[in-house]
Amino acid sequence: xxxxxxxxxxxxxxxxxxxxxxxxxxxxxxxxxxxxxxxxxxxxxxxxxxxxxxxxxxxxxxxxxxxxxxxxxxxxxxxxxxxxxxxxxxxxxxxxxxxxxxxxxxxxxxxxxxxxxxxxxxxxxxxxxxxxxxxxxxxxxxxxxxxxxxxxxxxxxxxxxxxxxxxxxxxxxxxxxxxxxxxxxxxxxxxxxxxxxxxxxxxxxxxxxxxxxxxxxxxxxxxxxxxxxxxxxxxxxxxxxxxxxxxxxxxxxxxxxxxxxxxxxxxxxxxxxxxxxxxxxxxxxxxxxxxxxxxxxxxxxxxxxxx
Amino acid sequence: xxxxxxxxxxxxxxxxxxxxxxxxxxxxxxxxxxxxxxxxxxxxxxxxxxxxxxxxxxxxxxxxxxxxxxxxxxxxxxxxxxxxxxxxxxxxxxxxxxxxxxxxxxxxxxxxxxxxxxxxxxxxxxxxxxxxxxxxxxxxxxxxxxxxxxxxxxxxxxxxxxxxxxxxxxxxxxxxxxxxxxxxxxxxxxxxxxxxxxxxxxxxxxxxxxxxxxxxxxxxxxxxxxxxxxxxxxxxxxxxxxxxxxxxxxxxxxxxxxxxxxxxxxxxxxxxxxxxxxxxxxxxxxxxxxx
Numbered sequence: 001x002x003x004x005x006x007x008x009x010x011x012x013x014x015x016x017x018x019x020x021x022x023x024x025x026x027x028x029x030x031x032x033x034x035x036x037x038x039x040x041x042x043x044x045x046x047x048x049x050x051x052x053x054x055x056x057x058x059x060x061x062x063x064x065x066x067x068x069x070x071x072x073x074x075x076x077x078x079x080x081x082x083x084x085x086x087x088x089x090x091x092x093x094x095x096x097x098x099x100x101x102x103x104x105x106x107x108x109x110x111x112x113x114x115x116x117x118x119x120x121x122x123x124x125x126x127x128x129x130x131x132x133x134x135x136x137x138x139x140x141x142x143x144x145x146x147x148x149x150x151x152x153x154x155x156x157x158x159x160x161x162x163x164x165x166x167x168x169x170x171x172x173x174x175x176x177x178x179x180x181x182x183x184x185x186x187x188x189x190x191x192x193x194x195x196x197x198x199x200x201x202x203x204x205x206x207x208x209x210x211x212x213x214x215x216x217x218x219x220x221x222x223x224x225x226x227x228x229x230x231x232x233x234x235x236x237x238x239x240x241x242x243x244x245x246x247x248x249x250x251x252x253x254x255x256x257x258x259x260x261x262x263x264x265x266x267x268x269x270x271x272x273x274x275x276x277x278x279x280x281x282x283x284x285x286x287x288x289x290x291x292x293x294x295x296x297x298x299x300x301x302x303x304x305x306x307x
Numbered sequence: 308x309x310x311x312x313x314x315x316x317x318x319x320x321x322x323x324x325x326x327x328x329x330x331x332x333x334x335x336x337x338x339x340x341x342x343x344x345x346x347x348x349x350x351x352x353x354x355x356x357x358x359x360x361x362x363x364x365x366x367x368x369x370x371x372x373x374x375x376x377x378x379x380x381x382x383x384x385x386x387x388x389x390x391x392x393x394x395x396x397x398x399x400x401x402x403x404x405x406x407x408x409x410x411x412x413x414x415x416x417x418x419x420x421x422x423x424x425x426x427x428x429x430x431x432x433x434x435x436x437x438x439x440x441x442x443x444x445x446x447x448x449x450x451x452x453x454x455x456x457x458x459x460x461x462x463x464x465x466x467x468x469x470x471x472x473x474x475x476x477x478x479x480x481x482x483x484x485x486x487x488x489x490x491x492x493x494x495x496x497x498x499x500x501x502x503x504x505x506x507x508x509x510x511x512x513x514x515x516x517x518x519x520x521x522x523x524x525x526x527x528x529x530x531x532x533x534x535x536x537x538x539x540x541x542x543x544x545x546x547x548x549x550x551x552x553x554x555x556x557x558x559x560x561x562x563x564x565x566x567x568x569x570x571x572x573x574x575x576x577x578x579x580x581x582x583x584x585x586x587x588x589x590x591x592x593x594x595x596x597x598x
Contacts, residue, residue, distance in 0.1 A: 286438065
């Protein structure tokens with residue numbers, strides 16, 4: 001077999017080549033389609049169906065109409081877990097975005113150690129949330145952890161024992177895990193800004209701040225939307241991290257939606273209400289994704305034309 | 308402040324773009340500071356793993372030990388880590404190979420059969436599938452696995468892992484198959500090659516970099532997966548690495564160096580793979596986002 005580099009030529013119109021004989025290739029898509037229907041589409045419809053049933057996870061499933069929904073919507077844990085979810089989402093967005101943009105712009109303009117930095121930055125993304133959580137749990141020990149070792153008294157708090165601090169620990173660990181990734185995305189975006197625009201701005205005498213806010217930021221607008229969508233929608237599914245690091249505690253102060261669903265379903269054996277939470281999770285995710293897309297403005301204007 | 312000095316000699320390490328952006332000290336200090344933040348836990352876990360458990364509570368947690376011990380690693384090996392490791396290998400390979408294979412076939416069909424409206428509909432379905440989080444469908448997946456009598460087997464983890472790897476794999480791979488010049492497909496057809504033959508002899512070698520990227524990316528996600536093993540298995544001998552780590556944590560309790568050794572040991576293979584395939588992964592991911 002030859003090892004050719006992927007050709008640079010792009011064929012934009014994919015039609016004619018396949019037309020007429022498409023019947024002979026369609027079968028190749030079948031295995032993927034069937035697999036995805038069996039474990040993706042059917043479960044998605046199934047979770048909606050199960051939210052109208054009563055099931056303990058073992059015995060028979062009884063269709064009970066709105067019973068599970070009524071029970072779930074009355075449970076004060078639902079608004080609480082929604083609140084926790086949004087708190088983690090917003091705080092981690094607020095922490096990650098400015099730092100990622102700053103580092104991204106820096107990496108784009110700094111060549112010497114960029115390769116090395118990119119390699120090291122990528123490491124947190126390779127580790128499992130479980131390994132990261134276990135590490136931080138030990139590292140944040142108020143008596144034998146980071147604070148004592150470095151001799152910094154501020155770090156010697158009972159991080160995971162206080163409900164206000166625990167949520168910040170989650171936000172920090174999330175940032176630790178994902179800031180490098182978002183920085184790399186921003187770095188790629190900044191490198192695509194046409195140099196002519198920056199030159200023009202400098203000739204016009206724009207200062208460093210002005211240049212950042214009038215050119216760099218508007219030029220990476222779509223990347224900000226993409227990165228924010230990944231952050232926001234991704235934060236709905238934080239499960240491993242919370243499960244291992246705080247288990248939702250202390251009390252229920254970090255019990256986000258995904259964990260609440262797991263507890264209801266697999267610990268309290270209330271699969272009906274748990275399915276209702278799962279449906280809410282999907283709806284919130286779709287809603288947020290749409291919202292962010294709207295925020296991105298009319299998709300028809302080209303990013304290169306500038307705002 | 309606003310002086311234009313394009314004639315100024317290039318500052319070391321700065322790109323032309325960097326001069327235009329005027330290398331900012333704020334971003335610079337954040338980048339290096341964040342590097343320290345990223346490295347501290349990694350440094351800590353490695354030095355802690357070679358401390359003796361008796362000494363751990365009496366030494367400074369941020370300083371390496373005076374004498375290195377591998378007792379903790381021995382303890383981890385005595386606790387079946389090799390078995391859990393093999394489970395993770397079986398699950399990862401068993402899921403990634405078929406997932407990438409069928410995704411590649413689907414991507415090929417989508418590009419080659421672009422006129423077919425069923426294939427177009429299927430492509431849309433996969434795109435929508437990108438938005439389905441695994442957490443949201445875990446309950447029905449659990450139900451399906453029970454009904455298939457697969458509960459508490461490694462196959463129970465493998466099947467949903469394959470399905471959830473498909474949407475992104477198809478998206479990335481079809482972008483790359485689309486880049487294969489049409490003339491090459493035509494000449495294959497002239498030579499009398501079947502679509503199946505073209506898939507393997509033309510599209511496969513030309514999209515190999517993308518296939519490697521997709522394989523690494525999926526393998527990483529499945530290797531580190533926690534929810535599926537947690538919900539779909541229960542016996543200790545079916546544990547994968549993340550589940551084993553959590554149970555070690557419960558078992559070793561205050562023996563922090565042993566936990567550190569377990570974390571280090573289970574992370575090492577990933578770091579090694581990364582060292583080998585990092586160029587592929589980084590460039591592949593950047594290309595994927597650029598499209």
